[in-house]
Amino acid sequence: MANIAAGRIQRELREVMNSDEAIKNQIKIEFPIDDYSELQGEIIGPPETPYQGGRFKLHIKVPETYPFNPPQVKFVTKIWHPNISSVTGAICLDILKDQWAAAMTLRTVLLSLQALLADAEPDDPQDAVVAKQYKDDHDEYIRTAKHWTTVYAGGNTKNQELEQKVKQIVEMGFEETCAREALSSSCWDVAKAIENLMS
Amino acid sequence: MRSISLRVAVLRASAQQAQFVFVFVCYYVIYEVLLCPSNMDRVLISVKLIQSQKLSKCAENATVMTVHINPSQNGGELRSEVARLSGQSPADIRLVFAGKLIDDVQIMEDLRICENTMIHAVPAQRIQCHSDGPKTIKDEGVKPQPVHVLMESRIIDEDQRSPETPDVDLASSLHPSFYVYCKSHCRSVQPGKLRVCCQTCKDNAFIVKEDPVCWDDVILSNRISGSCLVPGCQGQKAEFFFKCSSHASSVNDQFTVLPLVKTNTRRVICITCADILTSVLVFPCSASHVMCLDCFRQYCRLCLDERRFIQSPELGYTLPCPAGCEDSLIKDTHHFLVLGKEQYARYKRFGTEEYLLSEGGVLCPSPGCGAGILPESDGESRVECLQEEGFGCGFVFCRNCHEAYHEGECGQRIEEPHGQRGSGSEVDMERERRARWESEESKRTIGETSKPCPNCKVPVERNGGCMHMICSRTQCKYEWCWICGIEWNMGCLEDHWFGAGFLL
Ligand SMILES: [Zn+2]
Ligand SMILES: [Zn+2]
Ligand SMILES: [Zn+2]
Ligand SMILES: [Zn+2]
Ligand SMILES: [Zn+2]
Ligand SMILES: [Zn+2]
Ligand SMILES: [Zn+2]
Ligand SMILES: [Zn+2]
Numbered sequence: 001m002a003n004i005a006a007g008r009i010q011r012e013l014r015e016v017m018n019s020d021e022a023i024k025n026q027i028k029i030e031f032p033i034d035d036y037s038e039l040q041g042e043i044i045g046p047p048e049t050p051y052q053g054g055r056f057k058l059h060i061k062v063p064e065t066y067p068f069n070p071p072q073v074k075f076v077t078k079i080w081h082p083n084i085s086s087v088t089g090a091i092c093l094d095i096l097k098d099q100w101a102a103a104m105t106l107r108t109v110l111l112s113l114q115a116l117l118a119d120a121e122p123d124d125p126q127d128a129v130v131a132k133q134y135k136d137d138h139d140e141y142i143r144t145a146k147h148w149t150t151v152y153a154g155g156n157t158k159n160q161e162l163e164q165k166v167k168q169i170v171e172m173g174f175e176e177t178c179a180r181e182a183l184s185s186s187c188w189d190v191a192k193a194i195e196n197l198m199s
Numbered sequence: 200m201r202s203i204s205l206r207v208a209v210l211r212a213s214a215q216q217a218q219f220v221f222v223f224v225c226y227y228v229i230y231e232v233l234l235c236p237s238n239m240d241r242v243l244i245s246v247k248l249i250q251s252q253k254l255s256k257c258a259e260n261a262t263v264m265t266v267h268i269n270p271s272q273n274g275g276e277l278r279s280e281v282a283r284l285s286g287q288s289p290a291d292i293r294l295v296f297a298g299k300l301i302d303d304v305q306i307m308e309d310l311r312i313c314e315n316t317m318i319h320a321v322p323a324q325r326i327q328c329h330s331d332g333p334k335t336i337k338d339e340g341v342k343p344q345p346v347h348v349l350m351e352s353r354i355i356d357e358d359q360r361s362p363e364t365p366d367v368d369l370a371s372s373l374h375p376s377f378y379v380y381c382k383s384h385c386r387s388v389q390p391g392k393l394r395v396c397c398q399t400c401k402d403n404a405f406i407v408k409e410d411p412v413c414w415d416d417v418i419l420s421n422r423i424s425g426s427c428l429v430p431g432c433q434g435q436k437a438e439f440f441f442k443c444s445s446h447a448s449s450v451n452d453q454f455t456v457l458p459l460v461k462t463n464t465r466r467v468i469c470i471t472c473a474d475i476l477t478s479v480l481v482f483p484c485s486a487s488h489v490m491c492l493d494c495f496r497q498y499c500r501l502c503l504d505e506r507r508f509i510q511s512p513e514l515g516y517t518l519p520c521p522a523g524c525e526d527s528l529i530k531d532t533h534h535f536l537v538l539g540k541e542q543y544a545r546y547k548r549f550g551t552e553e554y555l556l557s558e559g560g561v562l563c564p565s566p567g568c569g570a571g572i573l574p575e576s577d578g579e580s581r582v583e584c585l586q587e588e589g590f591g592c593g594f595v596f597c598r599n600c601h602e603a604y605h606e607g608e609c610g611q612r613i614e615e616p617h618g619q620r621g622s623g624s625e626v627d628m629e630r631e632r633r634a635r636w637e638s639e640e641s642k643r644t645i646g647e648t649s650k651p652c653p654n655c656k657v658p659v660e661r662n663g664g665c666m667h668m669i670c671s672r673t674q675c676k677y678e679w680c681w682i683c684g685i686e687w688n689m690g691c692l693e694d695h696w697f698g699a700g701f702l703l
Pocket of ligand 4: 232346482484485486489520522523524527
């Protein structure tokens, strides 16, 4: 990595680690000893959202041209959110694209992502299916997002009914992740989900 | 054992003067050994004597001598010394430095007189001739500081707009300075010195009537008046120029002053690397964001590579503050000299191209060419990249689709040129070029991290998650699909918003 980025990243890592949010265990960042180009981030789901109680891991790639170009960030933990791809974890957030400014830091990125969890922007979606559900059937969206938080991010709102449906499809020979994705995309309608999986 | 350093070079001394010099040497040795408390920090300066006697061209007849001075010495002592060395009475001469008379109580250190500094000794009567001019000698209590010291202190005042910021470590060696890009010698940004001379005869034996108070006073001509002290010259206008502080300058040296580069007296951290460096560039944004020169160079280089410079009709090809501040474009594009010779040439070329595009011109799409072409008529879609003076490649292309030139609508395959025997060779040549271009093109795009923007053909780097691309050129901002290479549309959003299995 170029010298600029390395020096600055070290400072930013210190900034994150000494931040109030990190002390309260709300954000976290981990990195290999002498490589600052690939970092592991973690944010907790904001309270009073379907993501509450979840810990979401992030993969942060710092480009050589940092901070003139934004870090590339994606969710490693699977998440059900209109602005985050449920398949790849890719994020559609303006500050990670053309609204990035060299004065922003890793801490501001983590906090912005947390804010994004609390406040989705369904009109500028990354995941069209989730965005549609968010707008058309908001309760279903909340139910699904909570379920994903529990299953993938260590949340604690178990939903036996949904688990049962996943199990039902898995028993037909489908992979669990695929089954859950298909059910989530079809508002937990088992028949529709199977249809989607077959097509 | 303390060495006695004394060097007196009188370039054009009469026998009488030589005698004086000898006497002075004896005197000086006594002074040196018995009286001078310490010879540390002594500096060697030059004194140019302007003769009073009917000599019209002073430069040819001036005597230059070098004198060792002690920084704690005052103006009166130096004047006496120069008078002794040149065989004159101290009452007959006055010393001039950087547009000002040196006051007798002025301490040399405060004038920033350093190694190789040149000061002028002018006949006192020459000053009296201009009695309506500088009042500095009579001004009680106000020492006539040289112009560069005055300007620099104003720059600090200007910078201290927000008094709550903890600040200026002036006790340290951080004194504010001008900065120049030293083109011929250092080829880098260096602390610079502001100097003043007579606009008419270019001699430095000139005193200003008023102090420059802003950059315009210094950069624009005819704003500051004064008096030329060279016999025979009636010069009334000051001319300012900058020198590199790092070495004695010669006639051919070229310096460009960089007004946004400043000494980091307030110890502000660099917005990019977060280090505190001595020389920084302060962006003209309301927050006055600070960037160290290394980072600024890298910022310029990156923006050049990614075509992120902005073509401003008033300012030219320039950059804003990277923090995204409004109204922060760098006004003086000479700051981009920090790119170095080679990249600065590239900057100039890109700037010309952007200007051309803004004026309705096109860039040759042939790989490695990219020459700017201003088509003659608006309606004509056939554009030829003329080969002349080492520019251009001869490629003939369509102004609308940037493919090889074709008859009819864009996007259609060119018909085989059956029955076109007459102009066959010309067509074949075009076809040959087209084929070459396509193969180059395909080589370039497969599996690459950058693709040319379908709108302006300038390479755009893929950055981040989805396939929704936005051309990074501020002039374009075209939104397009990485996979399809066309304008971003609902179909792309539904089908391949993010590439399946795409990983960072
Ligand atoms: Zn120099
Ligand atoms: Zn003159
Ligand atoms: Zn820096
Ligand atoms: Zn700024
Ligand atoms: Zn060409
Ligand atoms: Zn065409
Ligand atoms: Zn473009
Ligand atoms: Zn597409």
